[in-house]
Amino acid sequence: MFPLITPQELHDELHSNPDAIRLVDASYxxxxxxxxxxxxxLKGRIGNAVFFDIDDVADQNNPLPHMAPTPEQFSRQVGEMGISNHHKVVVYDQTGIIMAASRAWWMFRLFGHENVVVLNGxxxxxxxxxxxLNTDMPVAPTPENFTAIFNDRLYATMDQVEVAAENRNATIIDARPNARYLGLAPEPRPNMNAGHIPTSHSVPASLLIDSGTGGLLAREKLAALFAPLNLLPESPVITSCGSGVTACVDALALSVLGFDRVAVYDGSxxxxxxxxxxxxxxxNSMAQ
Structure with a gap:
């Protein structure tokens, strides 16, 4: 399904069939x-939205930040949010689309829930x-049953990225700012090299955002940004970033353009x- 919904479309759907929709605030x-x-x-939310913390709905035993949880953990936590496999999930964040509505959108799809969209902007x-906005104190949702089914086509491991870098059997896209991609800006985490994965291409997530609306750029502008990569609809793609958040913005933009073979490198x-x-x-274009 098309991964974006406009405010007008969401408003209309909430009025016509509110029980079918679950709203998720995934602000980070x-x-x-x-x-x-x-x-x-707590101060205000759309309708009866629930809060989705990507650091909480995550593998707590992994030292890397906000890595995807097990299907069992995702099922339990999403069910506790009042979300079932039968609901349409609409994800938004408080600053636009980049932190971290796109990540939550990808996580729902990773665990088999395709009926999920991002509120554009x-x-x-x-x-x-x-x-x-709803400014009443949130009411705990009635728990629902959610069964997660892991979709490994949307997930890339470090070993798979290494194979893609060596064999070029998938296009690797780096969503970090270009200065970090080139190794010209310091990494925000300690004890990190500066640079990028060999053979990867820079398409910063920030360039995909309309500064006026906080949503994704129009489709033709998105297409122009990815055009130099010469991707085909069947082309396998792996998106990466700093810690698996803005990589999902690139994945969302590619989904808008009709590319469905896009995996996110969770560890990034x-x-x-x-x-x-x-x-x-x-x-600086020199292998290390």
């Missing part, structure tokens, strides 16, 4: 006023369209770039 970054997203969620777009540079792991990397 601080609000413009510096408040944590959980606090802003997120909460700002909803408010700009003239729609209001937080795994590959570790000095102690010592994987090959390219800096």
């Amino acid at each position: 970054s601080l609000s413009p006023n510096g408040q944590p997203p959980e606090y802003m969620f 997120g909460l700002p777009a909803w408010l700009s369209a003239g729609y209001g 540079w937080s795994e590959w770039g570790q000095v102690t792991i010592n994987k090959p990397f390219v800096k």
